Amino acid sequence: MSVTSPRVSFDDTAAAFSFRDDRELSRMYWLFWLMNLGWLTHLAKYLIPVVIRLHLPVRKWIYDTLYKQFCGGETLEHVMQTADRLAHAGMHIILDYGVEGKETEEVFEHTCAEYVRMITYATRKPNIPFIAVKMTGLARTQLLEKLHERQNLTESEKAEWQRACQRLERIVQEATKHHIGVMVDAEESWIQSPIDACVMQLMQSYNRQKPVLFQTYQLYRTDRLEVLKSHILEAKEKAFVLGAKLVRGAYLEKERKRAVEKGYPSPVHANKNRTDEDYNEAIQYCLAHLQDVCCCIATHNEKSCQLAIQLMEEKQIAPDHPHVYFSQLYGMSDHISFNLSRHGYRVCKYLPYGPLEDVIPYLMRRAQENTSVAGQTSRELRLIQQEITRRKMLHQQGVY
Numbered sequence: 456m457s458v459t460s461p462r463v464s465f466d467d468t469a470a471a472f473s474f475r476d477d478r479e480l481s482r483m484y485w486l487f488w489l490m491n492l493g494w495l496t497h498l499a500k501y502l503i504p505v506v507i508r509l510h511l512p513v514r515k516w517i518y519d520t521l522y523k524q525f526c527g528g529e530t531l532e533h534v535m536q537t538a539d540r541l542a543h544a545g546m547h548i549i550l551d552y553g554v555e556g557k558e559t560e561e562v563f564e565h566t567c568a569e570y571v572r573m574i575t576y577a578t579r580k581p582n583i584p585f586i587a588v589k590m591t592g593l594a595r596t597q598l599l600e601k602l603h604e605r606q607n608l609t610e611s612e613k614a615e616w617q618r619a620c621q622r623l624e625r626i627v628q629e630a631t632k633h634h635i636g637v638m639v640d641a642e643e644s645w646i647q648s649p650i651d652a653c654v655m656q657l658m659q660s661y662n663r664q665k666p667v668l669f670q671t672y673q674l675y676r677t678d679r680l681e682v683l684k685s686h687i688l689e690a691k692e693k694a695f696v697l698g699a700k701l702v703r704g705a706y707l708e709k710e711r712k713r714a715v716e717k718g719y720p721s722p723v724h725a726n727k728n729r730t731d732e733d734y735n736e737a738i739q740y741c742l743a744h745l746q747d748v749c750c751c752i753a754t755h756n757e758k759s760c761q762l763a764i765q766l767m768e769e770k771q772i773a774p775d776h777p778h779v780y781f782s783q784l785y786g787m788s789d790h791i792s793f794n795l796s797r798h799g800y801r802v803c804k805y806l807p808y809g810p811l812e813d814v815i816p817y818l819m820r821r822a823q824e825n826t827s828v829a830g831q832t833s834r835e836l837r838l839i840q841q842e843i844t845r846r847k848m849l850h851q852q853g854v855y
């Protein structure tokens with residue numbers, strides 16, 4: 456199947472970087488150039504968490520480079536400035552509280568309250584239709600693992616799990632009231648099944664009229680395509696709309712390492728081609744069942760986006776169909792986001808915020824994804840370079 460849309464080209468760098476000034480573009484160029492050095496990124500993955508913990512005086516440098524590229528601000532108030540800039544450029548947002556790895560009931564309550572506060576902020580900004588939620592922000596990872604393994608829980612653990620699900624329900628209730636969507640992130644495979652079960656249960660109550668709650672499907676997992684299809688069928692039978700965010704998956708190395716260590720078959724595909732095939736089939740399947748599913752095509756992969764565009768054109772699905780969203784992470788693949796948006800597609804930037812110290816795992820995943828080995832940076836670098844050159848020419852002609 457050919458995957459080139461005659462209408463949407465991702466090569467328009469003027470549209471892609473319209474909301475970046477020259478200084479920002481130059482900062483981006485150097486950052487992506489550095490991340491392109493695989494060895495440096497590999498080293499940084501180990502060094503940065505240590506230097507942050509030791510309070511070495513590099514915080515400002517990390518803030519001005521990696522943090523500014525991939526995060527919107529350290530507080531909700533601060534991230535609203537980035538949200539406004541994106542609004543000005545016509546871009547929608549999935550707002551994400553990026554804090555990871557905190558594990559007490561007090562913190563879970565605080566995180567839940569923060570998610571509710573995010574909804575309040577989102578209602579004031581027409582360009583924030585969604586917030587993202589991480590279940591590990593609301594429940595202990597060890598508890599999720601125990602549930603996933605179907606181990607017997609103590610009475611106190613049962614109550615703990617009930618409280619975690621109630622927190623998610625509180626968020627969804629608030630979101631429903633204010634017409635904001637909630638996208639629950641997918642995490643490691645060994646904690647995912649209780650998350651899926653809780654989300655599916657709530658979808659049956661809250662996704663009756665329209666999709667409020669979204670599950671995330673990691674198509675690098677060998678079983679997810681079938682799970683997605685069965686969930687769409689379940690939604691049809693039980694008369695609710697499935698919210699489905701489609702991603703390839705962010706924990707490839709961790710998944711493989713644990714499978715080897717514990718001696719079970721790897722839950723992720725053996726190669727990238729198989730992941731791509733399942734991802735593209737998931738798009739195809741969702742677009743063929745739009746009465747039962749609202750999908751968010753969350754990817755930086757140009758071919759997958761072009762495939763979606765082509766299928767939408769063939770099936771005469773309007774670009775702004777309320778059940779089709781595209782999404783890319785803030786700081787990545789603006790050439791896809793802004794060019795899709797320019798052609799009338801519904802596009803959201805996934806925008807995390809939170810104190811620098813607490814978003815380090817997220818930043819490290821982004822840096823890792825942007826090494827030359829991962830293949831993204833050369834594309835980002837080429838596009839940034841192209842835009843810098845274009846602007847220089849316009850400056851010389853006195854146009855810009």
Ligand SMILES: Cc1cc2nc3c(=O)[nH]c(=O)nc-3n(C[C@H](O)[C@H](O)[C@H](O)COP(=O)(O)OP(=O)(O)OC[C@H]3O[C@@H](n4cnc5c(N)ncnc54)[C@H](O)[C@@H]3O)c2cc1C
Pocket residue numbers: 639640641642671673675702703704705706707723724725726727728730753754755756782783784805824829831
């Ligand atoms: C809006 C948004 C939300 C996201 N939310 C989540 C989330 O909730 N949970 C989550 O886990 N991730 C999430 N991600 C990250 C996502 O899973 C990917 O890590 C990232 O987007 C890169 O995949 P891609 O499709 O953009 O790009 P591509 O470059 O096409 O694909 C890279 C991905 O392919 C897969 N891959 C690479 N090599 C192999 C191999 N040898 N074998 C098998 N598979 C391979 C990996 O998943 C890798 O991340 C999100 C991404 C976006 C854009």
